[in-house]
Amino acid sequence: MTQAPTTTMTGDSHGSYPSYLIGFVLAVILTVASFAAVMSHALSPGMALAALTVLAVVQIVVHLVFFLHMNTSTEQSWNLMCFIFAAASVIVIIGGTIFIMHDTAINMMSR
The missing domain is CATH 1.10.287 (Helix Hairpins)
Structure with a gap:
């Protein structure tokens, strides 16, 4: 074969x-x-x-x-853009979650 x-x-x-x-x-x-x-x-x-x-x-x-x-060639541009969007989304979700948890701990649990 x-x-x-x-x-x-x-x-x-x-x-x-x-x-x-x-x-x-x-x-x-x-x-x-x-x-x-x-x-x-x-x-x-x-x-x-x-x-x-x-x-x-x-x-x-x-x-x-x-x-x-993954590289910066023109054939990989859509894959690279999708990866950057996914990475940015994960960073925003995790960063927002950490911010909300920290803000809640400061305002509610430290009294």
Whole structure:
């Protein structure tokens, strides 16, 4: 049996073995770095949280680029716009929820 080509109707590629391997290695390195930042107890709790946040954002970018193949090309513009809209919606919902919970705690529960 022959393997089907990995192109879509527009002709763009879905990635290659080396790009998946690079993405996997970067994801493993970032995961190990996250565990090391917490388990070594070398950082204060605030610095550990900041390190985890930075490593998480970098890992999200690695996954988006290497596994979901998101980039700024014209073929990916709709996918990128949908992702940005979804991310903005999640940020607004989570930020609004945190704001409401904090405001409620300040105004009602601290009396």
